[in-house]
Amino acid sequence: LESDAGRSTSVNSTTGKSTSANSASADSVSGFIAVDPDSPVVSALDLGVTRGDGIFETITVVNGMPQALDAHLHRFARSAAMLDLPAPQPETWKKGVFAAVDSRPTVDEAFAKLVYTRGIEGSGIPTGWIYLQQSPDFTTERTEGISVVLLDRGYASSVQRTSPWLLQGAKTLSYAINKAAAREAQRRGADDVIFVSSDGYLLEGPTATIVLKLDDTFVTPRTESGILPGTTQQSIFEIAAVNGYGTAYEMLTPADLRRAESAWLVSSVRNAAPIREIDGEARPIDAGLTEAINAGLAARTI
Ligand code: PLP
Known part of the structure; x- marks a missing residue:
């Protein structure tokens, strides 16, 4: 994902196609790699899982258009700062969101969830991933x-x-x-x-x-x-x-x-x-x- 942010994952849970990566092998366009959402993508030792130590954003995607994306990424950075997490790079995450959206047929309403954790205990390297899902009917x-x-x-x-x-x-x-x-x-x-x-x-x-x-x-x-x-x-x-x-x-x-x-x-x-x-x-x-x-x-x- 990012040189200082280590491993990152982009998961599209609606398709069965997904990606996981580290900075060395991350997709050069999006910064994220698709992994199969049915495959294990997060370690059982990840502090996001074991302690809820991390942050997230949920972004609505209407007809393929992520809404208030900059405002969400701004708040993502604010939350990261409050938790003393390394600053997430907005351009990388933005590309990841568009990559997830582009990987699926357009639907009326979907949402992209961005998750960023303190990573595996002791590693000092955060974990990040994005997934896209069709929204419930509200x-x-x-x-x-x-x-x-x-x-x-x-x-x-x-x-x-x-x-x-x-x-x-x-x-x-x-x-x-x-x-x-x-x-x-x-x-x-x-x-x-x-x-x-x-x-x-x-x-x-x-x-x-x-x-x-x-x-x-x-x-x-x-x-x-x-x-x-x-x-x-x-x-x-x-x-x-x-x-x-x-x-x-x-x-x-x-x-x-x-x-x-x-x-x-x-x-x-x-x-x-x-x-x-x-x-x-x-x-x-x-x-x-x-x-x-x-x-x-x-x-x-x-
Ligand atoms: N307050 C809390 C505690 C929330 O979890 C959320 C969204 O999930 C909001 C407010 C509304 O934020 P937003 O309009 O950016 O989705």
């Missing part, structure tokens, strides 16, 4: 909306400043907590979660950013509160601004969520899912506006 979530429960995140909104070693705001591979929260939502009969800080501020979903429409302004929680800067939220703000809406980053509370004209959980792949119920209480969704936002997201060419 039509129901996008059109009929989702129910959410508010769950305590157990951290104050100052966590990033007071305790940066907790890595809040990095997109790490350690998503066991995010998945556990999603299961708690299911146990409570809901589709998804909004985390609330111990000092009472809205944070984010386990895999999504919260966006509210308050008095004709699109508002999202401030990233300083220990949440991931969302690429989908950033695109929505650009779309909103072009259409004459205000945009703002604020410290928001559950009361703001309840009084919002509209509320969404937004993320790559799912896009904007309107929130139709909070802790069992119904709230209205704006189907027309949601459709316009999702059409704007799907039309992104950068």
Whole structure:
């Protein structure tokens, strides 16, 4: 992959064709080599596997067009820096994404997942790979909306400043907590979660950013509160601004969520899912506006 980054793999799990490589034998165009996804491509000793010590990005690919690719690679580099991983080279990863996309017939919606770990313990050499998969069908979530429960995140909104070693705001591979929260939502009969800080501020979903429409302004929680800067939220703000809406980053509370004209959980792949119920209480969704936002997201060419 990269001279300082060692082994890298590009896996296309939809085809059965894949590639694995080190820097000496990496494909000269993409920097990645295709390996068979059914073949073992990651060592059982890799710290990404044994400790979740690594980072990832999930990038939507609409009709063969990776969306917000630079924003995702920017966040990838930010996460790597937060974990003291060697800086991933954006041009190499970009070529890897296009190589994975080009290796498959074009579908309406797919996603590319980029994974970058601390590598095999003791080697000091990171491991990286990319795979491409067809996206699940999110039509129901996008059109009929989702129910959410508010769950305590157990951290104050100052966590990033007071305790940066907790890595809040990095997109790490350690998503066991995010998945556990999603299961708690299911146990409570809901589709998804909004985390609330111990000092009472809205944070984010386990895999999504919260966006509210308050008095004709699109508002999202401030990233300083220990949440991931969302690429989908950033695109929505650009779309909103072009259409004459205000945009703002604020410290928001559950009361703001309840009084919002509209509320969404937004993320790559799912896009904007309107929130139709909070802790069992119904709230209205704006189907027309949601459709316009999702059409704007799907039309992104950068
Ligand atoms: N917050 C968390 C914790 C996430 O895992 C994600 C995406 O997976 C997001 C927010 C939304 O980020 P993006 O819109 O860039 O996909």
